[in-house]
Structure formats: structure tokens, C-alpha cells
Amino acid sequence: MQLSPKYELNNGVKIDVLGYGVYKVPAEECLDLVSTALDAGYRTVDTAALYGNEEGVGAAINHSIAAGTPREELFVTSKVWNTEQGYASTLAAFASSMERLGLDYLDMYLIHWPCPAQDLFIPTYKALETLYHQGRVRAIGVSNFEEPHLRQLLEAVDVVPAVNQIELHPWLTQTKLRAVHAELGIATQAWSPLSRGTILDDPVLLEIAGLHGRSVAQIVLRWHVQSGHLVIPKASSAQRIAENLAVFDFILDASEMSRINAMDKGQRAGSHPSEVN
Numbered sequence: 001m002q003l004s005p006k007y008e009l010n011n012g013v014k015i016d017v018l019g020y021g022v023y024k025v026p027a028e029e030c031l032d033l034v035s036t037a038l039d040a041g042y043r044t045v046d047t048a049a050l051y052g053n054e055e056g057v058g059a060a061i062n063h064s065i066a067a068g069t070p071r072e073e074l075f076v077t078s079k080v081w082n083t084e085q086g087y088a089s090t091l092a093a094f095a096s097s098m099e100r101l102g103l104d105y106l107d108m109y110l111i112h113w114p115c116p117a118q119d120l121f122i123p124t125y126k127a128l129e130t131l132y133h134q135g136r137v138r139a140i141g142v143s144n145f146e147e148p149h150l151r152q153l154l155e156a157v158d159v160v161p162a163v164n165q166i167e168l169h170p171w172l173t174q175t176k177l178r179a180v181h182a183e184l185g186i187a188t189q190a191w192s193p194l195s196r197g198t199i200l201d202d203p204v205l206l207e208i209a210g211l212h213g214r215s216v217a218q219i220v221l222r223w224h225v226q227s228g229h230l231v232i233p234k235a236s237s238a239q240r241i242a243e244n245l246a247v248f249d250f251i252l253d254a255s256e257m258s259r260i261n262a263m264d265k266g267q268r269a270g271s272h273p274s275e276v277n
Helices: 027-040 054-066 087-101 121-133 147-154 175-184 203-212 216-226 238-245 254-261
Strands: 006-008 014-016 044-046 075-080 106-111 137-143 163-167 187-191
Touching (some): 027 044, 027 054, 044 054, 054 075, 054 087, 075 087, 087 106, 106 121, 121 137, 121 147, 147 175, 163 175, 175 187, 216 254
Parallel strands (some): 044 075, 075 106, 106 137, 163 187
Antiparallel strands (some): 006 014
16 A cells, blocks of 8 residues: 655644545545545545535545555545625535534635636635634645635634645646745645646657656656645556555656656646636
């Protein structure tokens, strides 16, 4: 069994550097795939209300606990969806997520998108702070926030987000936003770390993968790890699930890291935060 190294968030809570993401994992497959990931050594699972598979995630987590895995070794993240933003509605959304997950507490809860046109992310985050202070969530954070959203948020709240989960991969390296995270003490967590697969035929990555005898996905995930990102790749087969976690036994040299960093072209596989409301 391969285990990911841990990363200490800004409040001292530890999370796996590499976890398992379940975006677009069908609800009926989620129990089996998350169980497969947990058996392979994953300890962090990332879901969201939007994904419609919190029940499967919770069932897999509870099965693992029943089989002897201590709850404190597992880390579960979920997110409040855009239509539930606002203080009271966020608290209600959290309660619904917890009922679906079947857990006593959540390890991390995020605002899924800033939705600036709604102008509700501050009261939404204040609801997250309430949950955090009540001990119902071990860490809170945001997802898809740009620098202006982060700075506006930090002027109005007390708890600095533990993470900002953003689209991040070699075609979208987010250098400026990552520097803002470093300045503010916010961890960068990459969603779509493989650009939804569109990056896997890139000739630079194919060449580096050949030199290491690794898959392109492993090269990209290793680049994330060495860049200091937290990362949550999705995989839909036992082979890929295991392969994605097997990236801690080799190193990319400085030249290879530079070549991958130079691939940035600002190309998104998902939506831009300013377009989501």
C-alpha cells in the first residue's frame, strides 16, 4: 500500500498531498471506486454537493472505518454549491451534506465558487467560520477564488482559508495566484490536475515520461507535488487509481521542472471563475 505524505495546513490540520477526487464519478460507482482508492492507500477524498455522490463517499468511508481504519486517518472534503450561498442557507446545505455523508464531522468544507455577482461569499464564509468554531469542520477554505475575491474576503473574516482549490496544470500554471496564496498562507490545491486528460498527449510530457519509464499522468502529478501543490486527481479504474498514487519514488530534475513550467499557455479545461454565478 502506497501512502501520500502529509501537508500541514495553516491551522495545523494535516491533509494528504495527493488525494482522490470524485468529480463526475457516477453515484452508483462511487462506493466501489472510493473503496478501491482507500484500499490502495488514499486517505483524502474530495467531493461536493454538486457531484451528487456524497452518499457513496460516506458509505466507503464508513465501510473503511468499520474495517479498522481510524476515522482520524481519513480526510473528507465537501463544498457548498452556488445556489446555497448565504449564511443560513449554507448552514442548511452543510447539514444536508452531512446527512448524505453519514459522518459526525467533516474534515474540510469549501465555498465551491465565489459567484461575485451574487455578492454572498462573505456571509457564506462566515457560516463556514461558525461551523469551524463549533468543531463540526476541522478546516475551511474556498475554491476557484481569484486574488480580488481573496483580498475582499480577508478584509471581512477572521479565519484565513486553509486552501484555495483552483484549476491548475501545466497548461494553466496560475503562477501569480499561487504567489498570492504563498503570501497569505493559503495552500494551493489543484483540481483538474491533468487538464481533464487533454494534456496527456503533449510531446514534452511524453518525452519526459519516456525518460523515466512512467506514464504522462505520473509525470504531471509529480510536477504538482514538487511544485508544492496539493492535488486531487480523479481516476475510474483500479489501475489508474493506484498509478496516480505511485509518484513519490522518483524525482524530476530542475531542467524537467523548468520545461514543464514553460508549457503554460493560460488554457483552461473548465470555467473561468468570473463566468460562474
